[in-house]
Amino acid sequence: MYSEVYSVTLAGLDACIVKVETDAGDGLPSFEMSGCLAAQVTEARERVRVAVKNSGIILRPQKIMVNISPADIRKAGNGFDLPVAAGILAADGIIKTDMLESSVIIGELSLDGSVNAVRGIINCVAKAAQMGFKRCIVPLCNICEGEHIEGIEVLGVDSLKQLIGYFNGESELIDAIDAKKSREHDVIHMKNETCPDFADITGQITAKRASLIAAAGHHNICYMGIPGTGKTMMAKRISTIMLPLNESEKMELTRIYSAAGKLEGRSIIEERPVRCPNYNTTKAVMLGGGVVLSPGEITLADKGILFLDEFNEFASAVIDSLRTPLEEHIIRIVRGSKEYIYPADFMLVAAMNPCRCGYYPDRNRCSCTEHDIKRYMSRVSKPIWDRIDICTHMGMIDARDILYESDADKSSDFYTTANMKKCVKTAYDIQKERFSNENIEFNSQMNEKHVKKYCRLGQAEKRIMETAFERLNLTVRGYHKVLKTARTIADIEGEECINAGHLSEAFSYRNPL
CATH class of the missing domain: 3.30.230.10 (Ribosomal Protein S5; domain 2)
Structure with missing residues (x-):
């Protein structure tokens, strides 16, 4: 029968x-x-x-x-x-x-x-x-x-x-x-119950400011500094100042985690994911695929953060595999004659030391040669550096800043998670109105056409860009990254036009060393 x-x-x-x-x-x-x-x-x-x-x-x-x-x-x-x-x-x-x-x-x-x-x-x-x-x-x-x-x-x-x-x-x-x-709990919480606060980090005002800019415009960011300065703490707090997921994003993430078998019996994902793969992660694990197709770490970080600690300790092939996803926000996997597409709209957050011993440029403690430093930094290729919008340096904290209330502590009172989240919301509302007729949400997603339309410069600003372009040997991509970052800085400050101060700050984030 x-x-x-x-x-x-x-x-x-x-x-x-x-x-x-x-x-x-x-x-x-x-x-x-x-x-x-x-x-x-x-x-x-x-x-x-x-x-x-x-x-x-x-x-x-x-x-x-x-x-x-x-x-x-x-x-x-x-x-x-x-x-x-x-x-x-x-x-x-x-x-x-x-x-x-x-x-x-x-x-x-x-x-x-x-x-x-x-x-x-x-x-x-x-x-x-x-x-x-x-x-x-x-x-x-x-x-x-x-x-x-x-x-x-x-x-x-x-x-x-x-x-x-x-x-x-x-x-x-x-x-x-x-x-x-009949079920009491129907959401999946992907973060700890106790939410970490930027106020927990002593000093590091510049890095906190960079974190605010990165979250506001969804810019890729790298924290660089000697060991023990709070790079990892800073990176893991960025998700706390990002905006909540909308319903469409929740469903997209739930589909991804369901396909990966990581929903753990719950119904929907409510919060932005933060994926933290170890530096010995393979390219296959990062990109996805396998005998039975499954999303990789990049796709699991969709709409959230991919945090790569000890960035240049990852295999060069793994780091370079981020090139296309960072540009196109998708991953293409070919099996036989068929192509499978996974979303990869993530924000890259990296943390690394400036040299193998970790103490450059403090020559009292760093014994690395210039050749050693260049070789260590070259583990991250130029095309990847070009795709990182913001690179911020974190210096050593003075013991007095930890033991006593210093001027740095007073000036950092603004940089709490609650205050920073309000700034991010303000900047996002500006971007939402600006891109209401475009198919993008954040400044970092602008293409060349959008940059020309929304990042217009005055004559003085054009001269600054021309000088810096030649002095820093910027690529066209790097040039656009500076303008996108400057646009976000202007949005945070409520300015309609990009001025020289916004450009100068954006340029200060372009040098990895």
């Missing part, structure tokens, strides 16, 4: 509806599967066979053929166990087929017949709703991911036996909306 069951497979962050066709009939007892399947899918044969037996159902000896179409799409992942089992049971007449045509089924089976979690559920449910299916049956532990998708009934199942009872009209499944009502 023949049956059809619908399921979904992930292709990057996108999903594709597939048809699980099953034929069970006379012949030499066997269980074959076809349809361009990955190893995880073909292994479903034994899992399904044992799960069906342990659910109290004895299948007669027969020839079972399962085909998952279309055959030109590679099927990977662990979500095909449940639809394959449903297809076999439908072909044997054990479950009724009335509702199969309007249902999408996703889930992994344990040997005891229980249903395990599957990644990418929110992407799959959204695709099922788009294709007009009435219901989507997912693992019960994933049901919270479906509550934000409208136009489709999302049901949770925790065992194969329960699925059989549902299709035969003998039991009901839990609806996503009902599950939401």
